[in-house]
Amino acid sequence: MTLNDSPSAFSRIGIVSGVPDELSAFRPDLPRDDVASGALAVQRIRLGDRDLFLACAGIGKVAAATAAASLHAAFGVELLMVIGTAAKIGALEGHVFNITEAFQGDFGAQRAEGLVHYTAGSWPIGEADVQAFTALRVPGLDLPVARIATSDLFIEHAPHAAGLAERLGVHLIDMETAAVAQTAAILGLPWLAIKATTDAADESSAAAFVDNLHAAAAASARAAERAISRLRPA
Secondary structure: OOOOOOOOOOOEEEEEOOOHHHHHOOOOOOOOEEOOEOOEOEEEEEEOOEEEEEEOOOOOHHHHHHHHHHHHHHHOOOEEEEEEEEEEOOOOOOOEEEEEEEEEOOOEEEEOOEEEEOOOOOOOOOOOOOOOEEOOOOOOOOOOEEEEEEOOOOOOOHHHHHHHHHHHOOOEEEOOHHHHHHHHHHHOOOEEEEEEEEEOOOOOHHHHHHHHHHHHHHHHHHHHHHHHHOOOOO
16 A cells, blocks of 8 residues: 555566456557466567566456456566556546556445445454555656546446545546555555546446447557556666
């Protein structure tokens, strides 16, 4: 959960998404080697002096965490990165965002007054305390910043999204980032996330997500490449 202000010379980076389209949008012009980790399909791209390992285990927190942990165990990645799409809550300006903090949006205690949020992995009893997982800071990255909540629910209800925004101070919702961030914290690794928005987590979200997926995936992929280029040379 500690912010790292000095990006290192990462030579092996693991990239996770929830939807295959989000990974296929990343540098489709470059050759890809299939380097599976067990049953998990993994592709390796050589980008300059770096090896990038791309994995999608499916949608949701378990899938994202499994992909992240597998990339570290099998390929020794030194940095975990999430790319792809998210829903935007409220009027935050921008379409593509550098994620600075991530929260588990559906972790805590369900009580009469509703869901009480706790820091993911902590004891959800007693006085509530919510601490974010904090991303690696990449200097000079010309993107608006945002805080994100991750849930195993695809949100199609504006009042629910607004409640998350109010309780956690988040601007975006997705289904992967905080799970990868928590995995990174457990493994002692830094993490990054670049997200482009497809919908507003409201009643039109399903149709909007389908309509906007490819454009948002491409925008996230381009920004993710810029973020990687801002790291110190490998």
